[in-house]
Amino acid sequence: MNTITYRIKDFLKENHPFSFLTSDEQFLIAKNITIRYYEVNELIFEIEKPVNTHFYLVKEGAVGLYAQNNQLTEQCDEGDLFGLRAIIRKDNYKLTAKALEECILYTIPFEMYDEILSINTEVTQFIISNFASNLIAYEKHSDSQKTIISEEELTAKYSKNPVTCVKETTIKEAALLMTERKVGSIIIQENNFPIGIITDKDFRTKIATGKVEISSVVNEIMSSPVICVSEKITVAEAQIVMLKNKITHLCITKSGKNKEEIKGVLSEYDIILIRENNPSVLIKQIKRSHSTEELKKIRIQASELLKRYLFQELDIDFICKIISEINQVITARIIEMAIEKLNQKPPVLFSWISLGSQGRKEQLLLTDQDNAIIFEDSKNNDENRWYFLRLAEIVTQNLHEIGFEYCPANMMASNKEWCLSTNEWKEKYHSWISKPIPENILFCTIFFDIETIFGDGKLEKEVQNSIEKYLQVYPIFTNFLALNSTQNPPPLGFFRQFLLEESGEQKEQFDIKSRAMMPLVDAARLLSIHLQINEKNTLARFRALIMKEPQNEEVYSMCFEAFKTLLKYRTKYGLLKNNSGRFIDLNALNKSEKLQLKVCFKAVKEIQSVVVNRFKLANFM
Known part of the structure; x- marks a missing residue:
């Protein structure tokens, strides 16, 4: 009995898609597998080189798949398949595979795919969906639920200037045209309807081999009919069509019919470029x-x-989740690197927390840092604080180096005021809530929205529980918080003109953050505290308020849409001007955009009316 074969079979049955096979089929594949060892950085296969006669399954270690610019697009770990796509397509490799660490790989002859895997429906469905889907699963610190964010909803970005020719064009003329335009395909059209397509592969397999003369016309080597898809096709759908049809290019028409005008072309390389900026890869x-x-x-x-997400008009709520997650993972990695640099593990448990817009997961642009540290109480608080201040100094400096500016008000973990033990934080919050003077109210509007980025979230939860207790002990504080939330009235003057900055660098510009967004943020926070809603994100708070108080659904829905609009405006303007997007030149907006902003201001007015009535603020004004 060959014990190695049985060990391989045991591994196969634990991993998809082989787990879908019968025991005999697993054994047959195991018998035909070859075991190979690769050292770190050793090449397994190379981009644009002919495919091997086998594909790969990672037994141990990790393999990186790289695009043409040496950009890592995917990492394959234990149990992952790779190298199969090119074999199914019968074309050159579109990626380079290299060992990221010492690897043991199982190489599986392609005959095993043809004879066993391809005829099993569950296997083929798994392989196609595995190639096509790009998912991120991340854990929300607040409730430990996993949220799946999928790119299956992303519309594929295709070339809108496809190279075309007529069927009477010679192959040589088509080749010269493709070379001149630096593309890998040419669509043969008749009355601007696609009737065929030629790709680089056709030149290799039909011309270079001498099967067809280069002086012949293109319809002798073109693939026909052309596989056409809708201009609204998603990335995932495009990959599935390519895999099912074993092709590398799709013709884009309005609704995906051949008898329609050619809108563009989408190649597998375009998909690879999209994947380079895929959030899961990043x-x-x-x-x-x-x-x-x-x-x-x-x-x-x-x-x-x-x-790209903004260009594709994706929902701003979806975009916030993606970018916030990337920012959080970057911060967490910087903290890990800082701990390594100190060459000393943290003396006690700690929580690195983000504040304000970062804590609410609403930071899309590279704004300034707002962070703090909560560390576990012990007899050595002062000594431990010294460690965490050194850690914070490295972290904040590194965040600054990658683009997150230092906080002008020094609200950062490197400031000893914001690097405190659990009990010290509780005392700080007690002081603020028990004495609702303007300065303390301001601190609360910042420090009520906190989120653990790295470390033990239980410490943050303990502090949050103390805040809830203090709010019950000092109910008058909520009224002062409510009063503060109405200090920025709707930003329109008596003649319904925008209220602009009157002096300073931003003179004659509109402060979209202070005058429009913050009133909505403050109202959502206040009402969530009042109704004991645990959400931190402004949009999530308004969603929860709609569920909690359906009688105010119209107002809360108006605020929800207004905040999305304002967040999108600020982000687009910030990207355009390469800044925080806080101050907007109204001359850059058209009439329709100005009208949209005025609708948002109506939401500010309505929600502030709710706050004034709810907390009877007429007695405080």
Whole structure:
């Protein structure tokens, strides 16, 4: 009995898609597997090289798949398949595979795919969906539920200037045209309807082999009919169509019919470029980074991802979740690197927390830092604080280096005022809530929205519980918080003109953050505290308020949509001006955009009316 074969079979049955097979089928594949060992950085296969006669299953270690610019697009770990896509497509490799660490790989002859895997429906469905889906699963600190964010909803970005020719064009003329335009395909059209397509592969397999003369016309080697898809096709759908049809290019028409005008072309390489800026790939890269230089490059990629998402008109709530998650993973990695640099483990448990917009997961642009540290109480609080201040100094400096500016008000963990033990934080919150003077109210509007980025979230939860207790002991505080939330009235003057800054660098500009967004943020926080809603994100708070008080659904829904609009405006303007997007030149907006802003201001007015009536603020004014 060959014990190695049985060991391989045991491994196969524990991993998809082989787990879908019968025991005999698993054994047959195991018998035909070859075991190979690769050292770190050893090449397994190379981009644009002919495919091997086998594909790969990772037994131990990790393999990186790289695009043309040496950009890591995917990491394959134990149990992952790779190298199969090119074999199914019968074309050159579109990625380079290299060992990221010492690897043991099982190589499986392609005959096993043809004879066993391809005829099993569950196997083929798994392989296609595995190739097509790009998911991120991340854990929310607040409730430990996993949220799945999928790119299956992203519309594929295709080339809108496809190279075309007519069927009478010679192959040589088509080749010259493709070379001149630097593309890998040409669509043959008739009355601007697609009737065929030629790709680089056709030149290799039909012309270079001498099967067809280069002087022949294109309809002798073109693939026909052309596989056409809708201009609204998603990335996942495009990959599935390519895999099912074993092709690398899709013709884009309005609704996906052949008898329609050609709108563009989508190639597998376009998909690879999209995957380079895929959030799941970026997060993997962050976790493997070892320097601020690497993290800065990834943060720039995240900004490009943000631009693409905005261009594709994705929901701003979805975008916030993605970008916030990337920012949090970057911060967590910087903290890990700082601990390594200190060469000393933290003396006690601690929680690195983000404040304000970061704590609410609403930070899309590279704004300034707002962070703090909660560390576990012990007899050595002062000594422990010294460690965490050194840690924070490294972290805040590294965050600054990758683009997050220092907080002008020094509200950072490197400031000893914001690097406190659990009990010290409780005392701080007690002082603020028991004495609702303007300065303390201001601190609360910042420090009520906190989120653990790294460390033990139980410490943050303990502090949050104390806040809830103090609010019950000092109920008058909520009225002062309510009064504060109405201090910024709707930003329109008597003649319904925008209220602009009157002096300083931002003179004649509109402060979208202070005058429009913060009143909504403050109202959502206040009402959530009042109704004991535990959400931290402004949009999530308004959603919860709608459920909690359906009688006010119209107002809360108006605020929900207004905040989304304002967040999108600020983000787009910030990207355009390469700044925080806080101050907007109204001359840059068209009439429709100005009208949209005025609708948002109506939401501010309505929610402030709810607050005034709810907390009877007429007695305080």
